[in-house]
Every structure is written in C-alpha cells, then in structure tokens.
Amino acid sequence: MLEHIVIVGGGGTGGALAHDLTLRGFRVTLFEKGELLSGTTGRHHGLLHSGARYAVNDPTAAVECIEENRVLRKIAPEALEQNDGLFVALDDEDMAFRPLFLEGCRDCGILAQEMTPAAALALEPALHPDLKSAVRVPDATMDAWRLPMHFFATARSNGADIRPFTEVVGFQTLNGGITAVETVDYRTGSRRSYRCDMVVNAAGPWAGQLAALAGLSLPLQPGPGVMVAVEGRVTNMVINRLHPAGEGDIIIPQRRLSLLGTTLWLASDPDVLSPPADQRRRIIDLCGRMVPAVRDAPVRSVWWAVRPLMADGDAKDAQAISRDFGCIDHSERDHLEGLISVIGGKATTLRAMAETAADLICKKTGRSFPCRTRESKLLSYRLFYK
Ligand SMILES: Cc1cc2nc3c(=O)[nH]c(=O)nc-3n(C[C@H](O)[C@H](O)[C@H](O)COP(=O)(O)OP(=O)(O)OC[C@H]3O[C@@H](n4cnc5c(N)ncnc54)[C@H](O)[C@@H]3O)c2cc1C
Numbered sequence: 001m002l003e004h005i006v007i008v009g010g011g012g013t014g015g016a017l018a019h020d021l022t023l024r025g026f027r028v029t030l031f032e033k034g035e036l037l038s039g040t041t042g043r044h045h046g047l048l049h050s051g052a053r054y055a056v057n058d059p060t061a062a063v064e065c066i067e068e069n070r071v072l073r074k075i076a077p078e079a080l081e082q083n084d085g086l087f088v089a090l091d092d093e094d095m096a097f098r099p100l101f102l103e104g105c106r107d108c109g110i111l112a113q114e115m116t117p118a119a120a121l122a123l124e125p126a127l128h129p130d131l132k133s134a135v136r137v138p139d140a141t142m143d144a145w146r147l148p149m150h151f152f153a154t155a156r157s158n159g160a161d162i163r164p165f166t167e168v169v170g171f172q173t174l175n176g177g178i179t180a181v182e183t184v185d186y187r188t189g190s191r192r193s194y195r196c197d198m199v200v201n202a203a204g205p206w207a208g209q210l211a212a213l214a215g216l217s218l219p220l221q222p223g224p225g226v227m228v229a230v231e232g233r234v235t236n237m238v239i240n241r242l243h244p245a246g247e248g249d250i251i252i253p254q255r256r257l258s259l260l261g262t263t264l265w266l267a268s269d270p271d272v273l274s275p276p277a278d279q280r281r282r283i284i285d286l287c288g289r290m291v292p293a294v295r296d297a298p299v300r301s302v303w304w305a306v307r308p309l310m311a312d313g314d315a316k317d318a319q320a321i322s323r324d325f326g327c328i329d330h331s332e333r334d335h336l337e338g339l340i341s342v343i344g345g346k347a348t349t350l351r352a353m354a355e356t357a358a359d360l361i362c363k364k365t366g367r368s369f370p371c372r373t374r375e376s377k378l379l380s381y382r383l384f385y386k
Contacts, residue, residue: 002026003365006181006194008168008210009202010034011041012148012347016354016373017202018155018162023376024358024369028160029194031183033167039204041148041347043305045227045259047238047252048072048080048140049348052087052112053245054323055104056097061323062108064349069138071351072147076378079147083253085139085238086120088290089132094242098133101242105137112137124235126293139238141252148350149381157379171199171214177337178214198364200357201341205270205306211341216334219326220343221315222270223307225262226279228287230297234258239290245319248286257300260287264318270306310344325349327356329364340364 002025007014010032021028032038051065073080089095105112113136120134121127127134156162163185170182172193180193203210205222233253241249252259260283267273280302288295311321325345330336342357355371362369 002367003197004029004195005361006031006196006199007202008181008199009039009204010036010162010164011039011202011204012037012151012350013204013342013345013353014202015148015151015155016350017200017342017357018160019151019158019378020354020358020371020373021361022155022158022160023372024362024367026361028155029196030160030162031166031168031181032164034165036152036162036164037145037148039206040305040308041204042145043303044144044347045250045252045261046142046144046254047250048142049346050085050137050139051108051110052085052101052105052137052139053240055108055110056100057244058322058324059104059108061346062104062110064324064352065346066108066110068349068352069140071374072142072348073140075373075376076147076150078380079143079150081141081253083141083237085137085240086115086124087135087137087240087242088120088127089134089242090128090130090289091132095132097243098135101135110137124237124239126234126291127239128290128292133242135242139240141238141254142347143254144347146381147347149384150378151350153381153384154379156384168210169213173336176335178339197338198361199339200361201339205308207308207341207343214330214336214339216330216336218328218341218343219310219312221309221311221313221321222267223264223309223318223321224267224273224275224304225264225307226275226283226302226304227262228260228280228283228302229257229300230260230294231300232256232258232297234291234293234297241290248283249290251287251291251294258294258297260284260294264307266315266318267306273304273306275304308343325353325356327353327360329360
C-alpha cells in the first residue's frame, strides 16, 4: 500500500477525492464530523451547471462546469436527469444581455441554441407568456445526494475507510510537518489519533476553521443562500433568467418538486447565520416572474446551505466572487508540510477539484499515477449502504 492520505470532509469534494486517490492506489481514510453530505453538498438545489450561468462574468468557472457536465453524464448517469435548461429573457435589459450571453457561451464551448418565445412555450407551457426570447443550454438536474454517493460507494469498494460522525479536532506535528490527526468519534465518544503521510482539508465552508487548528488562515468566505421547494414540477427543464447571475433566477425540477433558488450573502461563520428578512417571499416573487405558477404552488420546505467561496475576507460583492476552485499546498504557502486545502468550486466540479488535489499529492509524494476518474464509470449510490 502507498502513502496514507487523510481526507477531512465528507462532502462531494471529499468523496470524489477518496475515489480518485483509491484508484491511484493510495491508502485513504476520510473523516466526516456528521452524516456524509450533511454539510453543503447534501443541501444544494441540484443544478448540474452547463456553465452558461457564468459564461459572461466568470468564464474560468464556466469552462470547468461544461467540461465536468460532460464527464458526469458519462460516469454517473443514474444521478442525473438530462433535461437541459432554458435561459429566458423577460424584459429589455435581459434582451440587451443576450448577445453577451451567446458570445460568452460560444467562447466557453457551451452549446447555446436561440429559441423564439413560441418555441420555448411549446417546450415549457408554464413559462411567462410574455417572455421575449429563450436560449437552450445543456444544464441538467442532478440529485444532490445520489451523485456524490456514487463516489463514496466506489471509493469504499476500492478500499477507502470512510468514517462519518468523526471530527478532526487537532493535528500532531513533528519537524514542521503534520504526522497525525486527532479525532473524536461521536458514536462512541472515543478520541483517537491516526498517523498519516498527508492531510487534505476538504471541509467546504468549514475549511477555514480546520486550517485554524494548524494555526493557518485560508482565503475562504462562507456564502449562504436560501432555497424554496414548492409542490409539483412547474417545468421539466431547468429555467434560468437570462441576466448576469443574481438572486431568485433558477428553477430546478427535482422529482415531484420544483426548487427555487437562491439568494447569497456573506457570513463570517458558517454555523452562525442570520438570513436577511423575507427571503422566501423574495425568491418566490422573482422566480414567479419566469414561471407564474410557482406563486400558487404550496411551499414544501425552505432551507439554506453555505457556499465555500474562494475569496479574501474583505470581499464585499458576493455575486462578483468567482465560483472557481483552488488547491493550496501549505508547505509552499505556510511552511507546513503534509497539508493541502481544496476550496471553492461547485458540486458540478467536485471531480475536477479532486483531480487537482490528487495530482498535487502525486507530485508531492513522487508518484506518477495518472488520473482515471474521467473515464471510470462509478458504482451505483445504492451500493454504499449494502
Ligand atoms: C444555496 C446553494 C445552492 C447551490 N446550488 C448548487 C447547484 O445547484 N449546483 C452546484 O453545482 N453547486 C451548487 N452549490 C455549491 C455546492 O453545493 C458546493 O460548492 C459544494 O457542495 C461544496 O462541497 P464540499 O464537499 O467542498 O463542501 P461540503 O459539502 O460542505 O463538505 C464539507 C464537509 O466537511 C465536514 N467537516 C468540516 N469540518 C470537519 C472536521 N473538522 N472534521 C470532519 N469533518 C468536517 C462538514 O461537516 C461537511 O460535511 C450551491 C451552494 C449553495 C450554498
């Protein structure tokens, strides 16, 4: 067995990394302080991004999204509804944005098909009847739980030791390098340390808190957002407003529900949140401009999740923060050997984040195993609990 890599965080990023590293032959132990996916990944609203949402203002993230969109359709089709998406223009401002949007999609390699209002209404009759234009893109619905559970199921069957309800509460160091993690298992109350060769901080919006255990800071800004689920599928395609990414501009059909999203504000602590007032009404109102039927649909639930945005602590404009991801080698940045942090990104780009982190681990351990996760079809999510 090769080096022992500890992953901290059982979200989509940690799960994809466990899969990648076991395929490359590393010994992997993953710790998750709660249930798997109980952080941000299990709560997002399930858009497999085509990248179109970011094509104008965040093209790096857009290209990452479209590349991963294509990969995930091949390796995890069971977790996806391949329903495509429509960006709808409702007013003159949206129409003025349309040429930029089409150009951005073209530059990022995202197929964008212009549609007349009549053609869009024929596909989705619940759209606002006065829409001015629509563009069809390869968005899709993903199941926020099933997709990452494919990665966990495959990683475990390849030998990864996955330990939920176990929090990493400290590090042991020797000669400027991490040698072990200290953990608490909340099922038994037992404390234990695990020796390891390297630790990956994949703790999502909590990554800053984990880094602080080693006396380090990260360029990470928690960015919460509220979502609303209403009864019934008001549309079968993903619906977006044709404007720069903003609030209340996405509707995602999920099984027999429609998920309306979302809002965004900046927080300093992912566990202490105070949502601005009246977000539920605001989201329903904004999404109702695209599909009026959401205003009359019974609300099933309202919840929030916290984005792990890669940004300095003094960022002011949350929407302007890139959805790109980064992988930090703390030996280079902070002179602490044995710790890597992988931050930012989207659930759509979880596999790419894992590939980048695993490539860095290979480089640091002198291994030359190529990544195989682009082509390797994942096991069913169902196998994790068997
Ligand atoms: C409102 C909203 C909507 C979104 N919608 C979409 C969408 O439609 N499509 C999309 O692609 N992306 C979406 N995202 C973004 C996406 O959800 C996140 O980028 C992604 O889920 C982050 O995954 P992660 O694994 O990095 O973090 P997480 O899923 O948060 O995983 C980190 C895990 O680390 C654990 N942890 C933390 N500290 C410790 C510790 N000390 N010991 C052990 N475990 C620890 C946490 O419990 C957590 O489970 C959305 C985000 C939000 C907030």
